[in-house]
Amino acid sequence: xxxxxxxxxxxxxxxxxxxxxxxxxxxxxxxxxxxxxxxxxxxxxxxxxxxxxxxxxxxxxxxxxxxxxxxxxxxxxxxxxxxxxxxxxxxxxxxxxxxxxxxxxxxxxxxxxxx
Numbered sequence: 001x002x003x004x005x006x007x008x009x010x011x012x013x014x015x016x017x018x019x020x021x022x023x024x025x026x027x028x029x030x031x032x033x034x035x036x037x038x039x040x041x042x043x044x045x046x047x048x049x050x051x052x053x054x055x056x057x058x059x060x061x062x063x064x065x066x067x068x069x070x071x072x073x074x075x076x077x078x079x080x081x082x083x084x085x086x087x088x089x090x091x092x093x094x095x096x097x098x099x100x101x102x103x104x105x106x107x108x109x110x111x112x113x114x115x
Contacts, residue, residue: 007090059111069094
């Protein structure tokens with residue numbers, strides 16, 4: 001389910017962390033993600049999305065509304081990358097196609113200094 005876009009409950013949050021229930025794209029190893037979601041136990045790694053696409057840094061990626069299932073273009077914020085318990089996942093919204101996941105993966109690599 002890498003690339004799946006879910007509503008994710010990111011509360012509570014502290015300071016500048018992304019909070020509230022917001023959309024996020026799942027990243028990581030597909031088999032690990034699938035197993036955690038199927039079991040209903042474990043953690044998955046998510047990149048929160050925002051509808052603020054005014055400025056895009058190299059550690060962020062724009063995802064058009066046509067591919068996310070959201071009513072607006074979004075920005076994947078790799079600087080907000082985090083592991084969350086699968087219990088925080090709400091409804092699945094959509095699926096980011098592989099040709100667009102490359103931009104999200106690259107943003108994560110840039111954020112982690114692995115580029």
